[in-house]
Amino acid sequence: MTHPIPAIPRSVPDRLRWAMADSWTVARRDLIHWFRQPFGIIVTLLFPVMLVLMFGYLFGGAISLPGGNAAGGGDYREFLMPGMFAMTMAFGLEATMMSVSTDAARGVTDRFRSMPMAPSAVVLGRSIADMMSSALGLSVMVACGLVVGWRWHESFGQALFAVGLLLLLRFSLLWVGIFLGLMVKSPEAVAAVQILIWPVLFLSNTFVAPETMPGWLGAISEWNPLSATVAATRELFGNPGWGGETWIAQNSLLMAVLWPMVIFAVFFPLSVRRYRRLSR
Amino acid sequence: MEVVVESARFAVFAEGLEKRYGKVKALDGLDLRIPGGKVCGLLGPNGAGKTTAVRILSTLLRPDGGRAEVAGFDVVRQAAQVRCSIGLAGQQAAVDEILTGRQNLETFGRLYHLGVREARKRADDLLERFGLADAAGKQAKNYSGGMRRRLDLAASFILSPPVLFLDEPTTGLDPRGRNEVWEAVRSLVAGGTTVLLTTQYLDEADQLADRICVIDAGRAIEEGAPEDLKSRVGGDRIDVVVRSAAELPVAARVVGRVCGAEPEIDREARRLSAPVMDRLSALTGTVRALDDAGVDAEDIGLRRPTLDDVFLRLTGHRAGEKEEEVAA
Numbered sequence: 053m054t055h056p057i058p059a060i061p062r063s064v065p066d067r068l069r070w071a072m073a074d075s076w077t078v079a080r081r082d083l084i085h086w087f088r089q090p091f092g093i094i095v096t097l098l099f100p101v102m103l104v105l106m107f108g109y110l111f112g113g114a115i116s117l118p119g120g121n122a123a124g125g126g127d128y129r130e131f132l133m134p135g136m137f138a139m140t141m142a143f144g145l146e147a148t149m150m151s152v153s154t155d156a157a158r159g160v161t162d163r164f165r166s167m168p169m170a171p172s173a174v175v176l177g178r179s180i181a182d183m184m185s186s187a188l189g190l191s192v193m194v195a196c197g198l199v200v201g202w203r204w205h206e207s208f209g210q211a212l213f214a215v216g217l218l219l220l221l222r223f224s225l226l227w228v229g230i231f232l233g234l235m236v237k238s239p240e241a242v243a244a245v246q247i248l249i250w251p252v253l254f255l256s257n258t259f260v261a262p263e264t265m266p267g268w269l270g271a272i273s274e275w276n277p278l279s280a281t282v283a284a285t286r287e288l289f290g291n292p293g294w295g296g297e298t299w300i301a302q303n304s305l306l307m308a309v310l311w312p313m314v315i316f317a318v319f320f321p322l323s324v325r326r327y328r329r330l331s332r
Numbered sequence: 333m334e335v336v337v338e339s340a341r342f343a344v345f346a347e348g349l350e351k352r353y354g355k356v357k358a359l360d361g362l363d364l365r366i367p368g369g370k371v372c373g374l375l376g377p378n379g380a381g382k383t384t385a386v387r388i389l390s391t392l393l394r395p396d397g398g399r400a401e402v403a404g405f406d407v408v409r410q411a412a413q414v415r416c417s418i419g420l421a422g423q424q425a426a427v428d429e430i431l432t433g434r435q436n437l438e439t440f441g442r443l444y445h446l447g448v449r450e451a452r453k454r455a456d457d458l459l460e461r462f463g464l465a466d467a468a469g470k471q472a473k474n475y476s477g478g479m480r481r482r483l484d485l486a487a488s489f490i491l492s493p494p495v496l497f498l499d500e501p502t503t504g505l506d507p508r509g510r511n512e513v514w515e516a517v518r519s520l521v522a523g524g525t526t527v528l529l530t531t532q533y534l535d536e537a538d539q540l541a542d543r544i545c546v547i548d549a550g551r552a553i554e555e556g557a558p559e560d561l562k563s564r565v566g567g568d569r570i571d572v573v574v575r576s577a578a579e580l581p582v583a584a585r586v587v588g589r590v591c592g593a594e595p596e597i598d599r600e601a602r603r604l605s606a607p608v609m610d611r612l613s614a615l616t617g618t619v620r621a622l623d624d625a626g627v628d629a630e631d632i633g634l635r636r637p638t639l640d641d642v643f644l645r646l647t648g649h650r651a652g653e654k655e656e657e658v659a660a
Binding site: 060070073074077078080081084085088089158159160162163164165166167168169173330331332 | 390394412415418420423425430432435440443445
């Protein structure tokens with residue numbers, strides 16, 4: 053019954069090979085979840101679609117866009133979709149946090165840590181799995197957008213760039229999710245984040261123009277990292293936006309790259325530190 | 333040189349392990365020696381440091397002081413080698429609920445760096461061995477508590493590690509689940525695996541362990557074979573609860589005469605407790621003698637010795653109580 057104990061890799065390429073193989077095994081677990089619990093993934097995918105229908109058709113008529121054919125329903129949905137894409141990416145934060153805290157609470161994280169696997173694979177596998185599910189979520193949303201009349205009007209390359217910015221935002225939020233997931237004691241705490249994400253969502257340019265808000269609130273909205281990505285993707289897709297005279301509104305493209313990098317630079321080391329602290 | 337030779341003789345060797353959380357000392361110089369192929373029961377109340385000890389030995393925690401070797405490897409400096417030589421089953425079944433039993437074992441097998449085919453074969457072997465073959469295709473969330481723990485045990489046994497850590501393996505299980513897990517552990521032990529098992533239950537340690545190490549406040553206070561420990565505690569006991577505390581001295585005298593040993597008195601509970609040799613004659617004798625003495629007993633019962641009794645004997649205070657509280 054004895055099995056050969058695997059040789060522990062010492063060279064850098066061997067270590068990398070282990071890290072990649074193990075990350076994929078960890079990520080693969082999530083893929084199995086999709087097939088084992090299709091209901092969960094379907095709900096996750098359809099919730100933003102429902103919001104598109106709700107905002108696009110229920111509220112859309114009541115919100116007039118600046119400098120445009122007022123109450124043009126199609127236009128509002130053109131305007132809405134980039135915000136919805138970014139929102140879908142923001143929702144991913146909860147999913148990451150949920151997975152991380154559930155594994156920690158159930159002792160699965162400890163099991164991983166007691167095994168001779170690459171330590172980095174626990175978080176790398178998580179990020180691969182979550183980026184895959186977010187890419188899937190974004191594809192569904194793009195399809196949904198095309199159905200309700202949203203189009204991109206600039207080049208295909210610019211559209212791809214916009215998709216890249218959205219996934220970049222998701223990637224940065226991934227590390228916020230890992231950090232928060234390691235911080236909380238139980239998966240129930242995710243509910244708090246699920247609620248808090250809404251004010252963050254509304255305090256942005258996603259649905260209304262920051263210029264219509266009280267000055268200080270408008271400033272917060274404009275500096276919201278979500279706003280940068282939303283404004284930049286509207287520009288790249290050639291969809292109508294709010295414009296705005298402030299520096300931050302003028303430089304959304306730059307900020308859509310900068311913000312996620314800042315978030316990553318802050319939360320990646322925090323997550324690593326938190327993970328290391330598990331052994332304190 | 334001598335130290336190295338000595339530690340090499342043990343599958344698990346710990347010397348002066350220390351771990352502090354703020355001002356609290358979770359481990360306060362724990363020594364532990366388990367020879368290869370033996371089962372050691374680490375017995376202690378909640379907060380005694382059992383889990384902390386297991387977490388240090390399984391490389392999940394770094395000790396603040398002392399040193400430990402598992403399967404001949406230092407748990408701090410050679411953590412990777414230790415991880416290749418151990419299995420760990422924690423206080424809850426650390427399995428993926430959504431995956432099936434087989435998928436769980438295959439996933440963990442892959443993470444132990446078995447090949448795809450090897451991992452599958454090993455999963456099948458283990459499912460068979462732990463009596464889960466029929467449930468192999470079911471999701472773990474549909475397993476009973478005992479099945480889940482057995483799946484957890486199977487996952488810790490993928491590499492057939494020489495050393496296995498089981499942290500309260502039957503906590504929260506019904507008697508049937510407990511028996512299932514005990515059976516599984518026994519079969520592993522028969523294969524020569526060294527096991528460190530933590531438990532709050534004397535009978536569990538008694539069932540499974542060759543040696544018992546009693547720990548309290550982060551330190552080993554007693555070590556020995558279960559029989560030795562039990563004979564020190566004195567086997568079965570009789571408990572008498574009287575209606576008023578005023579009757580305690582009389583009752584104590586009566587019970588002491590019948591059982592031939594000084595009973596322990598718990599004033600608050602109006603209860604006294606004494607070891608008995610012959611269960612039935614002690615019970616009938618006590619009932620009759622108390623009646624003759626005119627003592628109004630509320631309850632009289634026989635029971636097996638508990639962890640509390642062991643503690644009272646070994647430390648002079650109850651499990652979980654601080655010594656000062658008793659002295660006060």
